[in-house]
Amino acid sequence: xxxxxxxxxxxxxxxxxxxxxxxxxxxxxxxxxxxxxxxxxxxxxxxxxxxxxxxxxxxxxxxxxxxxxxxxxxxxxxxxxxxxxxxxxxxxxxxxxxxxxxxxxxxxxxxxxxxxxxxxxxxxxxxxxxxxxxxxxxxxxxxxxxxxxxxxxxxxxxxxxxxxxxxxxxxxxxxxxxxxxxxxxxxxxxxxxxxxxxxxxxxxxxxxxxx
Amino acid sequence: xxxxxxxxxxxxxxxxxxxxxxxxxxxxxxxxxxxxxxxxxxxxxxxxxxxxxxxxxxxxxxxxxxxxxxxxxxxxxxxxxxxxxxxxxxxxxxxxxxxxxxxxxxxxxxxxxxxxxxxxxxxxxxxxxxxxxxxxxxxxxxxxxxxxxxxxxxxxxxxxxxxxxxxxxxxxxxxxxxxxxxxxxxxxxxxxxxxxxxxxxxxxxxxxxxx
Amino acid sequence: xxxxxxxxxxxxxxxxxxxxxxxxxxxxxxxxxxxxxxxxxxxxxxxxxxxxxxxxxxxxxxxxxxxxxxxxxxxxxxxxxxxxxxxxxxxxxxxxxxxxxxxxxxxxxxxxxxxxxxxxxxxxxxxxxxxxxxxxxxxxxxxxxxxxxxxxxxxxxxxxxxxxxxxxxxxxxxxxxxxxxxxxxxxxxxxxxxxxxxxxxxxxxxxxxxx
Amino acid sequence: xxxxxxxxxxxxxxxxxxxxxxxxxxxxxxxxxxxxxxxxxxxxxxxxxxxxxxxxxxxxxxxxxxxxxxxxxxxxxxxxxxxxxxxxxxxxxxxxxxxxxxxxxxxxxxxxxxxxxxxxxxxxxxxxxxxxxxxxxxxxxxxxxxxxxxxxxxxxxxxxxxxxxxxxxxxxxxxxxxxxxxxxxxxxxxxxxxxxxxxxxxxxxxxxxxx
Numbered sequence: 001x002x003x004x005x006x007x008x009x010x011x012x013x014x015x016x017x018x019x020x021x022x023x024x025x026x027x028x029x030x031x032x033x034x035x036x037x038x039x040x041x042x043x044x045x046x047x048x049x050x051x052x053x054x055x056x057x058x059x060x061x062x063x064x065x066x067x068x069x070x071x072x073x074x075x076x077x078x079x080x081x082x083x084x085x086x087x088x089x090x091x092x093x094x095x096x097x098x099x100x101x102x103x104x105x106x107x108x109x110x111x112x113x114x115x116x117x118x119x120x121x122x123x124x125x126x127x128x129x130x131x132x133x134x135x136x137x138x139x140x141x142x143x144x145x146x147x148x149x150x151x152x153x154x155x156x157x158x159x160x161x162x163x164x165x166x167x168x169x170x171x172x173x174x175x176x177x178x179x180x181x182x183x184x185x186x187x188x189x190x191x192x193x194x195x196x197x198x199x200x201x202x203x204x205x206x207x208x209x210x211x
Numbered sequence: 212x213x214x215x216x217x218x219x220x221x222x223x224x225x226x227x228x229x230x231x232x233x234x235x236x237x238x239x240x241x242x243x244x245x246x247x248x249x250x251x252x253x254x255x256x257x258x259x260x261x262x263x264x265x266x267x268x269x270x271x272x273x274x275x276x277x278x279x280x281x282x283x284x285x286x287x288x289x290x291x292x293x294x295x296x297x298x299x300x301x302x303x304x305x306x307x308x309x310x311x312x313x314x315x316x317x318x319x320x321x322x323x324x325x326x327x328x329x330x331x332x333x334x335x336x337x338x339x340x341x342x343x344x345x346x347x348x349x350x351x352x353x354x355x356x357x358x359x360x361x362x363x364x365x366x367x368x369x370x371x372x373x374x375x376x377x378x379x380x381x382x383x384x385x386x387x388x389x390x391x392x393x394x395x396x397x398x399x400x401x402x403x404x405x406x407x408x409x410x411x412x413x414x415x416x417x418x419x420x421x422x
Numbered sequence: 423x424x425x426x427x428x429x430x431x432x433x434x435x436x437x438x439x440x441x442x443x444x445x446x447x448x449x450x451x452x453x454x455x456x457x458x459x460x461x462x463x464x465x466x467x468x469x470x471x472x473x474x475x476x477x478x479x480x481x482x483x484x485x486x487x488x489x490x491x492x493x494x495x496x497x498x499x500x501x502x503x504x505x506x507x508x509x510x511x512x513x514x515x516x517x518x519x520x521x522x523x524x525x526x527x528x529x530x531x532x533x534x535x536x537x538x539x540x541x542x543x544x545x546x547x548x549x550x551x552x553x554x555x556x557x558x559x560x561x562x563x564x565x566x567x568x569x570x571x572x573x574x575x576x577x578x579x580x581x582x583x584x585x586x587x588x589x590x591x592x593x594x595x596x597x598x599x600x601x602x603x604x605x606x607x608x609x610x611x612x613x614x615x616x617x618x619x620x621x622x623x624x625x626x627x628x629x630x631x632x633x
Numbered sequence: 634x635x636x637x638x639x640x641x642x643x644x645x646x647x648x649x650x651x652x653x654x655x656x657x658x659x660x661x662x663x664x665x666x667x668x669x670x671x672x673x674x675x676x677x678x679x680x681x682x683x684x685x686x687x688x689x690x691x692x693x694x695x696x697x698x699x700x701x702x703x704x705x706x707x708x709x710x711x712x713x714x715x716x717x718x719x720x721x722x723x724x725x726x727x728x729x730x731x732x733x734x735x736x737x738x739x740x741x742x743x744x745x746x747x748x749x750x751x752x753x754x755x756x757x758x759x760x761x762x763x764x765x766x767x768x769x770x771x772x773x774x775x776x777x778x779x780x781x782x783x784x785x786x787x788x789x790x791x792x793x794x795x796x797x798x799x800x801x802x803x804x805x806x807x808x809x810x811x812x813x814x815x816x817x818x819x820x821x822x823x824x825x826x827x828x829x830x831x832x833x834x835x836x837x838x839x840x841x842x843x844x
Contacts, residue, residue, distance in 0.1 A: 115417045193667075531832070
């Protein structure tokens with residue numbers, strides 16, 4: 001059982017509390033309106049296990065138990081300590097983890113990501129911005145492309161598109177007409193990446209309006 | 212007396228506390244500025260009874276007793292436990308409940324709803340947006356029309372317009388030059404629908420500015 | 423001494439606490455950035471006495487004593503219980519009170535008021551908006567003009583312009599390149615009027631951007 | 634040891650607490666997203682010593698010890714009481730202090746500063762705005778230029794550009810593609826200057842969109 005932490009309820013709940021607090025923080029920014037979006041954290045690698053926020057609840061009011069342990073396909077793991085129904089998107093969270101090795105995934109519905117995804121269906125280009133350092137890129141003379149992929153209700157199709165479009169240098173993807181996926185080594189890095197990418201999108205949207 | 216809950220003050224007050232807390236939440240988002248807007252919840256079906264937030268008070272500072280029990284016409288029910296004057300719009304809340312079977316109604320004054328209502332007097336069309344799932348519509352290949360109706364101070368006229376324009380697939384209506392009505396089976400669903408519709412309106416307004 | 427309340431420190435401080443709390447509320451909305459703006463409340467009519475927030479302090483961090491009693495010309499009243507320096511604009515608060523009979527005056531620096539004042543130097547016209555009822559106007563078929571006056575550092579000049587431009591039907595004036603003055607019978611009504619006028623200005627600015 | 638305050642841990646920590654609280658305030662405004670930006674306060678003049686917020690941490694969650702004492706070149710001072718790694722930008726904070734005599738420096742990443750810096754690479758001109766008094770300028774008939782300098786990762790190059798572009802009448806500089814530097818005699822004045830300059834930039838951006 002070494003390497004997994006989902007066998008004991010207390011530890012699940014404690015990680016659940018961290019996920020709930022992080023969700024409340026994003027909800028307060030207005031990025032998870034109408035119960036939208038979901039967050040996950042990896043709790044074991046072999047086999048792959050994630051805790052994902054439960055579906056259908058206000059993301060500003062989750063409790064430590066409003067999380068669901070899921071496997072590498074995003075299916076609920078029977079018998080684990082926490083309750084709730086995983087979102088269908090849990091499968092995409094697991095896919096992101098398998099593709100990138102991330103330890104945490106953030107999915108939010110921001111106006112800027114959807115507005116910019118509609119304007120740049122082929123990908124959103126950023127360059128010469130100090131903020132790019134926050135996702136590990138250069139602040140000078142480097143063209144950084146945030147991929148935009150088409151939306152789908154089939155998580156396999158969506159996952160294939162994400163895999164194909166993935167920019168190994170950028171920890172995020174915009175899903176057109178839908179929202180933003182970002183990730184990081186842990187919840188802290190995933191938060192930083194989310195804030196940086198959203199800031200970049202808000203800047204581009206402000207630029208766009210002035211053109 | 213079975214089926215109604217307005218006869219005993221404690222239960223009225225307790226539901227009043229929930230309404231007040233919900234109003235404070237919307238007020239904090241800036242959607243109830245200048246004491247505008249009102250919220251209601253159904254407390255009995257036969258005869259129809261609603262609790263509606265009192266008129267003329269700051270919606271961020273309501274107490275559990277700042278609600279008014281009203282009947283199917285939106286008239287204050289004499290002798291019930293809570294105080295305050297119902298807004299004239301209480302009649303429209305009751306009409307929405309009779310038309311849709313909703314258990315809770317939210318009316319807010321948002322800039323995006325009035326700005327988009329002015330731009331699209333014939334109704335606001337959304338399509339291919341994941342967020343549409345939050346009001347029970349499809350995220351793909353479905354044209355979803357949020358009705359826009361003309362404003363009136365005559366609640367019968369306004370109610371007739373709402374009845375005529377009502378889209379049975381969409382739990383909301385924009386009143387031109389006025390604001391947004393949304394509803395749901397209970398306060399939680401009404402909140403979700405409100406947040407989803409407002410998000411859609413903010414997105415369209417952002418799109419509009421870039422055109 | 424009847425009719426004045428500035429002779430006893432406790433009552434001054436208590437009204438000061440209400441002013442400080444109200445200022446903190448407006449500051450949290452971002453309308454009093456960089457210590458800008460000031461609020462006042464009438465404490466006596468004969469002779470005229472107002473309490474005005476002190477100059478140069480962060481409006482989100484005022485204490486109950488960070489207010490100054492002033493006379494009908496906006497000069498500090500010697501010997502009264504509260505400390506601090508009145509803003510030069512205290513004279514304009516007093517002038518507004520003398521002109522309108524208001525019991526409280528709010529002056530804030532909002533981006534929307536300055537942006538719209540620059541676009542409409544002859545006055546900002548609103549019509550057919552439910553929100554107009556919040557300042558006592560009709561929601562239909564009435565043209566409501568919010569005056570815009572030129573800025574000045576001479577409070578007599580500014581007061582003369584305000585007196586000349588004053589619309590007796592509208593409890594507010596935009597000072598070009600400066601900000602917004604609003605007033606009401608008491609602090610509660612002044613808050614409501616401020617929120618309503620700012621909402622109207624934000625709507626017009628949103629409309630303007632889409633043109 | 635007279636004249637320095639970095640030798641004793643308690644005093645360092647207490648000033649650290651003030652820096653952390655100030656950073657949390659700016660973070661809550663959304664101006665320090667993704668751990669960006671940094672704040673400093675002068676703790677000694679001879680030799681020059683500053684406390685700078687530590688690099689790589691969420692600026693809304695700093696503790697009193699998440700600050701680093703640095704010297705006139707922005708290098709960490711060994712043996713002092715607080716922990717953490719100084720940002721490379723600490724050298725620019727120290728340079729600003731040497732150039733201007735400031736007692737506190739604020740560096741934030743705001744969307745408005747980067748958007749306006751891109752539009753006005755030669756400097757951003759403001760005039761006839763009351764808010765200019767908040768940075769010590771006139772509200773009438775004075776053209777006030779906020780300098781814009783090119784970004785660089787070499788703090789000597791960036792410091793030279795800042796020195797060359799510095800407007801002695803304006804306590805701030807925009808770094809293109811990067812963010813905003815502002816300063817004041819102490820943390821309070823630096824906060825006021827930051828809020829005033831950011832307000833001016835937000836106004837210009839709003840004006841820009843309407844053109």
